[in-house]
Amino acid sequence: MPRAPKWVFDTLDFFMSKLPHVEVVKAEYLSKTLKLIRIKGDFNDLALPVGAFFDIRVTDTDARRYTISGVDAEQNTLDLIAHIHGSGCGSDYIDALKEGDEMILNKPRTDQKYYEQTAEKTIFFGDETSLALACSFLPVIKNTGQYFHFIFELEEINHDIPRLLGFEDYSVYPKKGLFQNQEWLKESDLFKNIEWDDAYFVLTGNVKSVQTFRKTIKALFNVKTKGHGFWLEGKKGL
Ligand SMILES: Cc1cc2nc3c(=O)[nH]c(=O)nc-3n(C[C@H](O)[C@H](O)[C@H](O)COP(=O)(O)OP(=O)(O)OC[C@H]3O[C@@H](n4cnc5c(N)ncnc54)[C@H](O)[C@@H]3O)c2cc1C
Incomplete structure (x- = not known):
């Protein structure tokens, strides 16, 4: 609420x-x-x-x-x-x-499942609002043999933040609507560098980016996704 x-x-x-x-x-x-x-x-x-x-x-x-x-x-x-x-x-x-x-804080909520223990490959997508969630995966990455790759769309001033936060396997893209453009997504180097089939995708951040990214990968690959839009232009609170 x-x-x-x-x-x-x-x-x-x-x-x-x-x-x-x-x-x-x-x-x-x-x-x-x-x-x-x-x-x-x-x-x-x-x-x-x-x-x-x-x-x-x-x-x-x-x-x-x-x-x-x-x-x-x-x-x-x-x-x-x-x-x-x-x-x-x-x-x-x-x-x-x-x-x-x-x-003044209530107990944290834990009703969203972002981490899939059985997934060999997890691909995470998000923006500035998703960095905290991405960080909460870091202990898991350290303690399991699972493969993780992080894709961030970030304002230019934040392009170095994932490195500062301790991420190693990640890519950063400028935050200018690329992930809301299906044509760009299909042609992008994203799909050339990683083996996507059977991957588990956690898609977060901007609602429109999440929706477009999800639609594109579902059409191209056999993947499982968890999508959770964190904010939407013009909408207060989500
Ligand atoms: C489960 C969950 C976890 C989240 N965790 C985090 C987190 O760890 N860190 C974090 O920063 N955010 C997080 N968010 C997103 C955050 O709750 C939203 O961005 C929220 O809308 C911010 O509230 P606000 O009062 O600042 O803006 P609102 O009053 O909600 O919105 C006012 C205006 O600002 C715009 N707006 C809202 N957020 C953004 C944004 N990020 N960038 C640009 N414009 C924006 C809206 O579109 C609207 O036009 C999370 C969201 C969810 C659902």
Whole structure:
């Protein structure tokens, strides 16, 4: 529920248990439009599979989704990576967060399955909003023999961010609607460099990119997909 009257959120908040005392211990810009938030609290009892995310109440009447990108069990910290796009209350809320701020958080949600244990090959696609989800795969990559490749469409200022975040097997494309263009996709080098048949695709980020990419690969290859659009031009909250 991205938007609701204040009394609805107040009532839900009254009945839903909150994570005790969560504090921002790091608030760092990775670039002009990407911000890492590290929060400290008692997260020991939480199950945090790949892609666990928070529904954060960012104003009296709005909640927005942000994925847990990393967990440090020893330090009891969780990381979030947010796209600061400047056009919404979620982006503004994260932009304003600073060290020492307290955050009121419900338990993270774990109802989306992004990681497929049986897949030999996983191809991940997304944009700035997907970087946190992509990062949540990193421990899996380290601990399994599965093949992973990450495809990002990113603003130019963020082209080096995947490397900084620790990705090795990835490709970056400019964020200028390429993945919304079926003709470009069919002709692109994407389909020449990787063996796609039988791969499992996790497609996230811009809704139109997800839809077009999914349609194209389904028409060309025998693949399984998990598509989850994270935002849509002109639509508030998703
Ligand atoms: C399961 C899930 C997990 C998510 N995890 C993350 C995450 O870890 N990090 C993250 O940054 N985002 C994440 N998102 C996406 C984020 O919740 C949306 O981008 C959300 O719309 C941001 O809210 P807002 O209030 O800033 O903008 P809104 O009020 O929702 O939208 C206002 C305007 O801004 C536009 N807009 C929204 N998002 C973007 C964007 N990224 N770029 C450009 N324009 C935009 C909208 O189209 C609209 O026109 C996730 C979404 C889902 C569903």
